[in-house]
Amino acid sequence: MTLIDPATSALPNPAHAGHFAAPALPLRQPRRSPVDTRTTVPVLDVTIPVHNEEKDLEECLRRLHGHLVDTFPHTFRITVADNASTDSTLKIAERMARELPELTVKRFEEKGRGNALRQVWLASPSPVLAYMDVDLSTDLAALAPLLAPLISGHSDLAIGTRLARTSRVVRGPKREFVSRSYNVLLHTLMGARFSDAQCGFKAIRADVAHQLLPHTLDNAWFFDTELLVVAERCGLRVHEVPVDWTDDPNSSVDVVRTAVADLRGMARLTRDLVTGRIPVPELRAALARGPLPASSRTSESTPRTSLFGQLVRFGFIGAASTVAYLLIFLFCRGFLDPQLANFLALIITAIANTAANRRFTFGIHGGNAARHHFEGLIVFGIGLALTSGALALVHGTTTPDRWLEVATVVGANLAATVARFLLFRLWVFRRPAAPATTITDKTTEVAAK
Numbered sequence: 407m408t409l410i411d412p413a414t415s416a417l418p419n420p421a422h423a424g425h426f427a428a429p430a431l432p433l434r435q436p437r438r439s440p441v442d443t444r445t446t447v448p449v450l451d452v453t454i455p456v457h458n459e460e461k462d463l464e465e466c467l468r469r470l471h472g473h474l475v476d477t478f479p480h481t482f483r484i485t486v487a488d489n490a491s492t493d494s495t496l497k498i499a500e501r502m503a504r505e506l507p508e509l510t511v512k513r514f515e516e517k518g519r520g521n522a523l524r525q526v527w528l529a530s531p532s533p534v535l536a537y538m539d540v541d542l543s544t545d546l547a548a549l550a551p552l553l554a555p556l557i558s559g560h561s562d563l564a565i566g567t568r569l570a571r572t573s574r575v576v577r578g579p580k581r582e583f584v585s586r587s588y589n590v591l592l593h594t595l596m597g598a599r600f601s602d603a604q605c606g607f608k609a610i611r612a613d614v615a616h617q618l619l620p621h622t623l624d625n626a627w628f629f630d631t632e633l634l635v636v637a638e639r640c641g642l643r644v645h646e647v648p649v650d651w652t653d654d655p656n657s658s659v660d661v662v663r664t665a666v667a668d669l670r671g672m673a674r675l676t677r678d679l680v681t682g683r684i685p686v687p688e689l690r691a692a693l694a695r696g697p698l699p700a701s702s703r704t705s706e707s708t709p710r711t712s713l714f715g716q717l718v719r720f721g722f723i724g725a726a727s728t729v730a731y732l733l734i735f736l737f738c739r740g741f742l743d744p745q746l747a748n749f750l751a752l753i754i755t756a757i758a759n760t761a762a763n764r765r766f767t768f769g770i771h772g773g774n775a776a777r778h779h780f781e782g783l784i785v786f787g788i789g790l791a792l793t794s795g796a797l798a799l800v801h802g803t804t805t806p807d808r809w810l811e812v813a814t815v816v817g818a819n820l821a822a823t824v825a826r827f828l829l830f831r832l833w834v835f836r837r838p839a840a841p842a843t844t845i846t847d848k849t850t851e852v853a854a855k
Contacts (some may be wrong), residue, residue: 438559438611441533448508450553451482451532455487455522459540460494464502471506473546478553483532486511487522500698524622525839527615534614536702544683545650552609552647561645562614562693563637565600570648577653583663594718596635596672597769599614600644603631604668607649614642617692621684627664628671635675640689680765716831719767723824731755731819732812744801744811748793752819756786759826760834768835781834788829789822 445451452470455464467484483803487498490512496513503509513523529536534556538544545568555561568575570587575582585604592598608630618640620634637644678684731751738747760782764770770778796818800806806814 436615438562440559441557441823443480443557445481445533447481447531447533448483449557450474450478450482450536451485451530452482452524453485453523453526453535454540455489455519455537455539456491456495456499456540457489457517458491460491460498461499462541463495465611466540467499467502467506467509469542470538470546471508473549474508477550480557482508483530484509485526485530487526488513489517489519489522492514502718516625518625518629519627520622520632521625523629524619524625527610527612528619530612531614534609535612536609537606537655538608541654541774543651543654544605544607545652548607548647548649550668552607552645555645556609556611560643562642564609564612564645564773565602565633565634565648566605566649566651567600567602567646568605568649568651569602570646573648574650575653576651581653588665588668591669591672592631592635596676598631598635598638600634600638601646603634605649605651615732617689621689623674623678624671626667628668631671632667632675635679636684636686636689639679639684639686640693642693667785676766683814716767718826720763720830723767724761724827727755727759727762728816728819728823730758732816736812736813739811744797744815745794748797748815749790752790752793753786756782756789760785760830763830764835768830778834782830785826785829785834788825790818792822793818793824816830 441449454467454470463486467486471484474484480543484506486503486509488496488499496511499509499511503511512522512526514525523537534553536549536553548566552564552566556564562697567573568577569586585602587602589598589603592603604627610633614637618633618636621636622629624632634644679686734751735747738750742750757779760779764778793815796814797811800810800814804810
């Protein structure tokens with residue numbers, strides 16, 4: 407039984423129409439032109455990044471080459487990207503390249519999957535670019551549905567997903583937990599909507615890759631996530647294909663170390679998006695996906711409206727704000743009366759809190775900043791009333807020591823934080839409803855014998 411996407415899996419070749427033909431679905435965004443499959447260069451370039459893979463390399467390359475010869479109706483090339491291997495990997499790849507005309511080898515002295523993919527893809531003349539892990543953990547039956555929407559012009563990128571309901575995955579509990587936790591963090595903290603960032607089975611149109619790749623920085627495992635997040639922010643269509651995936655028990659990947667590096671990558675990518683190092687509006691225009699929404703232009707394709715995600719991001723910012731408020735209050739309390747110390751601590755942290763929530767919690771960048779900060783000051787006034795009232799109450803009923811004062815203002819500040827979130831969500835950063843745009847196109851499957 408084969409999983410087929412009725413919307414996008416039609417390869418533009420009559421010989422395969424019986425397997426892949428499907429009715430067209432209406433698109434909400436302008437589609438790209440189909441790939442010219444009559445080109446003199448290979449239509450597809452599949453990159454296999456390797457590092458010390460002498461044991462499995464030859465068998466896997468023969469399997470992939472045979473599969474493409476038997477099933478792919480257009481010209482192709484397989485590029486082995488050797489990342490500073492110290493064993494016989496390079497010699498094996500070069501020997502096979504002399505045997506198989508569709509196989510080429512690139513040698514890089516620096517390790518890193520991201521570095522290899524970036525350099526190979528930017529130099530490749532092929533209109534469709536793909537990569538997969540050398541162990542071929544993903545069943546190659548998913549390759550045609552992965553490539554078809556890119557060749558037809560329906561989608562800009564395509565990824566295999568191990569986390570779809572219909573995916574069949576065999577792997578250990580540690581990898582399963584780390585993978586799902588990482589993707590939850592991506593959805594919650596960065597507003598990502600693709601389901602599986604790290605499945606080693608992806609493809610992209612070359613015209614899109616040449617626009618996005620120069621703005622990616624990661625040279626290792628976070629490269630996939632960075633590319634996908636930037637693509638979503640630019641309004642590109644990401645096609646997802648459920649895959650059958652079997653974990654390689656001999657994999658040399660350190661899952662925990664990779665996860666920690668990915669978390670650092672998330673922090674760096676967030677900073678790059680906020681500071682404008684990645685020029686999302688310009689990329690959107692260059693990639694013909696239209697300008698940013700007129701109301702509160704953002705670096706995202708859609709507002710961050712998930713309540714859970716907003717609560718998590720607001721909680722992180724609120725915790726940092728509370729610590730900063732406490733430190734400023736204690737410092738000012740050394741030479742000011744409690745009400746003035748509270749006022750200064752609250753207004754400083756309130757301005758920073760409004761700016762941070764505007765960007766990170768609600769995903770707003772650019773226009774209406776002055777109005778948002780003005781309304782944020784009104785929210786600040788409510789917080790000031792709560793904390794000042796609590797201080798006045800405790801001083802009116804007792805003679806508090808310093809730590810009772812601190813406990814009072816912290817408790818009142820927490821209450822003010824709850825009120826602040828509700829006012830931010832329902833008033834300050836509320837946006838008018840806008841027509842939905844489809845960014846991530848998840849595969850609809852039907853069973854076909």
